[in-house]
Amino acid sequence: MNNNNLQSIASGPTKKRVVVSASGKFHALRLASALNQIGYLEKIFIGYPKLSLRRPQIPAHKISSLSFKEPLYRILSRLPFLNKEDLAYYTSDLFDYFVSRRILPCDIFWGWSECSLRTMRKIRKSFEAILVLERGSSHIGFQYEILKKEQEVLGVKVNLPSSLIIEKELQEYDEADYIVVPSKYAKETFLKKGIDCGKVIDVLLGVDLDIFPWVLKRDDIFRIVSVGVSIRKGTHYLLEAVKRLKIKEMELWLLGNFSQDIIHFLKRHSDAFRYIGGVPQHRLSEYYCQGSVFVLFSIEDGFGMSLLEAMACGLPVICSDAVGAKEVVRDGVDGFVVPSRDVNSLSEKLLYFYQNPKKAKEMGTAAFERVSKFFSWRNYNERIESVCGFLRKG
Numbered sequence: 001m002n003n004n005n006l007q008s009i010a011s012g013p014t015k016k017r018v019v020v021s022a023s024g025k026f027h028a029l030r031l032a033s034a035l036n037q038i039g040y041l042e043k044i045f046i047g048y049p050k051l052s053l054r055r056p057q058i059p060a061h062k063i064s065s066l067s068f069k070e071p072l073y074r075i076l077s078r079l080p081f082l083n084k085e086d087l088a089y090y091t092s093d094l095f096d097y098f099v100s101r102r103i104l105p106c107d108i109f110w111g112w113s114e115c116s117l118r119t120m121r122k123i124r125k126s127f128e129a130i131l132v133l134e135r136g137s138s139h140i141g142f143q144y145e146i147l148k149k150e151q152e153v154l155g156v157k158v159n160l161p162s163s164l165i166i167e168k169e170l171q172e173y174d175e176a177d178y179i180v181v182p183s184k185y186a187k188e189t190f191l192k193k194g195i196d197c198g199k200v201i202d203v204l205l206g207v208d209l210d211i212f213p214w215v216l217k218r219d220d221i222f223r224i225v226s227v228g229v230s231i232r233k234g235t236h237y238l239l240e241a242v243k244r245l246k247i248k249e250m251e252l253w254l255l256g257n258f259s260q261d262i263i264h265f266l267k268r269h270s271d272a273f274r275y276i277g278g279v280p281q282h283r284l285s286e287y288y289c290q291g292s293v294f295v296l297f298s299i300e301d302g303f304g305m306s307l308l309e310a311m312a313c314g315l316p317v318i319c320s321d322a323v324g325a326k327e328v329v330r331d332g333v334d335g336f337v338v339p340s341r342d343v344n345s346l347s348e349k350l351l352y353f354y355q356n357p358k359k360a361k362e363m364g365t366a367a368f369e370r371v372s373k374f375f376s377w378r379n380y381n382e383r384i385e386s387v388c389g390f391l392r393k394g
Contacts, residue, residue, distance in 0.1 A: 015039070016388055017040065017042040017105075017107045017108070018040045018041055018042055018106060018108040018388070019103065019104055019106040019108070020035065020041070020043070020044040020045070020110045021045040021046075021099045021115065021116060021119060022044070022047070022111070022112040022134070023046075023047040023069050023092050023112065023114070024047060025046070025053075026112065027205055027305075028044065028046060028112065029053060030205075030206070030377055031384060032044040032062075033057045033058055033377075034380065034381040034384040035384065035388070036057070036058050037057075038381075038385050038388070040108075040388060041058065041062055042062070042104060042106050043063075043104055043106075044058065045095075045102070046063065046064070046066070047066055047067060047068075047069035047070065047095050048070070050063055050065045066095055066099070068094075068095075069091045069092070069094070069095050072091050073087055073091045076091070083162075085160070086165075088162065088165060089162055089164040090164075093118070093168070096115045096116060096118040096119055099111075099115075099116075099118075099119045100119040100121075100122040103126075105126075107129055107130065108129060108130045108132060108388070108391060109130070109131050109132065110134060111134065112134050112136070113133055113134065113135040113136075113169050113172055114168060114172075117168050117171055117172045120172065120175045121175065124175075130178070130392065131175060131176045131177045131178075132176065132180055133172050133173065134179075134180050135169075135179055135180070135186070135302070136181075136182060137181075137186060137300075137302030137303070137324075138185070138189035138190075138301075139173075139189040139190045139193045140165070140166050140169040141193055142189040142190075142192065143161060143189075144160060144161055144166060146299055146322075147159070147160050147231070147299075151231075154236070156231075156261060156264055157260075158231045158232075159230065159231070159232070159260065159261050173190075177391075178200075178201055179195065179200045179201070180200075180201050180387070181200060181203075181302060181324075182202065182203065182204060182302055182303035183202055183204065183302060183324025183325065184327055185323070185324040185326065185327070186303070187201075187202040201387060203380070204375065204383065205308070205375075205380055206308070206375050206377035206378070206380035207305070207312045207375055207376060207377070208376075208377055209372060209376055212284070212285045212309050212312040213285055213312075213313070214289065214313050214314040214368055215285075217289060217290055217291075217292070218290060221251055221292075222247065222249060222250045222353075222357075223251045223291045223292050223293075224238075224251070224253070224292065225255065225287060225295070225310065225315070226252070226253070226254055226294070226296065226297075227255045227256050227284075227296070227306035227309075227310075228296070228298075229255075229256050229257070229258035229259065229262055229266075229275075230258065230261060231261045231262055231299070232259070232298060232300060233296070233297070233301070234296075234297035234299050234320060234340070234341070235254065235258075235266075236265040237297050237299075237341055237343050237346065238297050239265055239266075241297075241346040242269075242272050242273070242347075242350070243272050245351060245354070250354070251274060252273040252274065253273070253287060253290075254274070254275050254276060255278075255279055255284070256277070258275070284306075284309060289313045289314070289315075291310070291313075291315050292360060293315060293318060293350065293353045293360060294306075294311075294316070294317045294318070294335075295317070295318045295350075296317070296318075296323055296325075297318070297340070297346060298322055298323050298340070299320070299322055299341060300322050301320075301322060302324045303323075303324040303325050304319065304323045304324060304325040305325075307319055307325040308325060308371050308375055310367075311329075311335075311368060311371045312368060312372070313368070314365060314368045316334065316335045316353060316363035316367055317329055317334060317335035317367060318335055318337075318349050318350070319337055320339065320340040320341075320342075321338070321340055322340040328370070330366070333366050334366050334370055335363055335367060336349045336352075
C-alpha cells in the first residue's frame, strides 16, 4: 500500500463491520480471510458454491453463496442471438441486484468493480457506510484504449470490455469513497483519468507459498513458461521473440485457456510452442518448477498474479513495464523489466538467461527469497489491516 495516501486519512473506530461482495473468486476470499482474522468480517457474498471454495478460512455462516452467475453465463453463451460481449455485464449486474436486496448494515462495504453499483446506491439510501470499490486491474477506460489501439495496429478483433461494463464501472468509480487497486501501475492509470490521488489506494497482492513450493527442475532443457494466452497478455510478442532466438534446445510452454483474439498468431507460430492449456491452481507449480525463466509480457495488466507464483517456485522472471507486479521485480536481481511490445529487448533477455544458466539460477533464488519475505498472503493481510485502520467516511 502507498503510505502517502494514508497520511491525510484520519483513523476510524477500532471495531469495523465489513461486508465483501464479489461475483467471482479473484482474491476476494483472501480479502475476506484477512478481514476475518482481524475480527472485521461480517459477511462475504460470492458467486460460487461453498463446496467449491478451497481453503477459505472463513466461517461458513459468514459466506453467502449466490452461485447462479457462472452456470447462467455458460447457458446464455450458447444462445446465438445474444451479444456475447455483454453477457458478463448482465450476469454480474444480476449478482449485484441480489446482493443489494440482501445487504446488511455495515461500517464498510467492499465490493468488486462491475458488480457493486446497485448495492452501493442501496447503501447510500439505507445507512451510513464507507464504500470501497476493488478494481483488480487498471482503469477500465485506460484498459479499453490500450486494447483498442492494439486492435487497430494488428488488424484483428481483440477482446474489448463491453460498453455496458465500461459505463457501469465509471459510475462505480464516482460512487465509491475509495478505490483499491493491486499496484502503483494500476493507480497511475486512475490518476491519468482524473481520479483524485487520495481516493485510490494501492495494495499489493500475495502468493500462497504452500500451494507454490519450489522443487528442483528435472532436466537441462531451456524452457520458457508463460501463463495467459491472449493479445492482452502479449502472447503474440512473446511468440515473435522466441522465433527470433533460433535456439534448438528450447521450449516455450503456454499455460491457461486461450482467448479467441490470439488464434491467428498461434497458427502462425504453431511450431514455436507447446500449448499446455488450463491447469488447476494447485498443479501450476509442477509446470513453473520445470521452467528456466518465466515471462509475462502483457500490454496492460493491473497486477499479474502468475509473476509472483513463478517467483515463489524459484524462477527468474521477465515482465513488461505494463505489468503491475513489475514493482515486485528488482531489475537485474530477480529478473528483468523490459518495455512493453519491445520484442528485441525481450529476445535479448531470453538469450541472456539461455547463455547464463548459473546467473539465471541465482536470480531465481533471489526471486524466491523476495516473495517469501515480502509477498506472502500474510504480508497482504497486514496491508489490509493497515488500510482498514485508516479508512474514513468522505
